[in-house]
Amino acid sequence: KNQVEQSPQSLIILEGKNCTLQCNYTVSPFSNLRWYKQDTGRGPVSLTIMTFSENTKSNGRYTATLDADTKQSSLHITASQLSDSASYICVVSDYKLSFGAGTTVTVRA
Amino acid sequence: DAGVIQSPRHEVTEMGQEVTLRCKPISGHDYLFWYRQTMMRGLELLIYFNNNVPIDDSGMPEDRFSAKMPNASFSTLKIQPSEPRDSAVYFCASSAPNTGELFFGEGSRLTVL
Numbered sequence: 001k002n003q004v005e006q007s008p009q010s011l012i013i014l015e016g017k018n019c020t021l022q023c024n025y026t027v028s029p030f031s032n033l034r035w036y037k038q039d040t041g042r043g044p045v046s047l048t049i050m051t052f053s054e055n056t057k058s059n060g061r062y063t064a065t066l067d068a069d070t071k072q073s074s075l076h077i078t079a080s081q082l083s084d085s086a087s088y089i090c091v092v093s094d095y096k097l098s099f100g101a102g103t104t105v106t107v108r109a
Numbered sequence: 110d111a112g113v114i115q116s117p118r119h120e121v122t123e124m125g126q127e128v129t130l131r132c133k134p135i136s137g138h139d140y141l142f143w144y145r146q147t148m149m150r151g152l153e154l155l156i157y158f159n160n161n162v163p164i165d166d167s168g169m170p171e172d173r174f175s176a177k178m179p180n181a182s183f184s185t186l187k188i189q190p191s192e193p194r195d196s197a198v199y200f201c202a203s204s205a206p207n208t209g210e211l212f213f214g215e216g217s218r219l220t221v222l
Contacts (some may be wrong), residue, residue, distance in 0.1 A: 043213030
């Protein structure tokens with residue numbers, strides 16, 4: 001069964017600090033990997049989409065990395081802001097999407 | 110574009126009642142997805158359509174659930190009769206033909222008492 005495991009389940013950071021979220025997957029064959037941000041009470045919004053050949057991709061203060069050999073991805077948030085408080089979901093695609101359970105990030109002033 | 114539009118945003122109903130959730134995808138998108146999100150199970154795919162045709166409904170939990178897409182700009186997800194365990198947030202999403210990037214609506218929060 002294809003699985004997507006995210007860690008940590010939740011984390012709390014101070015405003016202005018950096019943090020890194022992890023995503024490990026067993027999906028095969030691999031088409032692309034996506035990171036979504038979901039604010040409380042809202043729908044998920046795409047941050048990045050990476051294909052097999054891409055190692056890193058940035059979207060503002062969000063940088064995603066991908067190691068397709070080890071089947072690991074990370075999402076790095078730089079200089080966190082209060083608005084970064086959300087759930088971050090890793091999604092891996094073969095012919096269908098497999099969703100991780102998400103990491104809940106809380107940024108405190 | 111207004112994005113994917115879902116209605117209602119919130120629905121509270123009693124067990125046994127019929128529930129109809131509605132979705133208007135982004136114009137030009139040829140794929141439409143219905144997802145259910147709960148704390149226990151996260152996001153689960155219920156069904157998806159391509160060019161208004163249902164492709165995979167293996168995620169639909171049981172016969173009480175049905176979905177239709179009568180045209181490219183409208184889809185419904187119906188639960189009849191509803192049960193308390195159906196309480197969840199139901200998301201509709203659509204994707205463009207080439208990128209496959211998913212655009213989600215704001216969701217319909219269903220509470221079945």
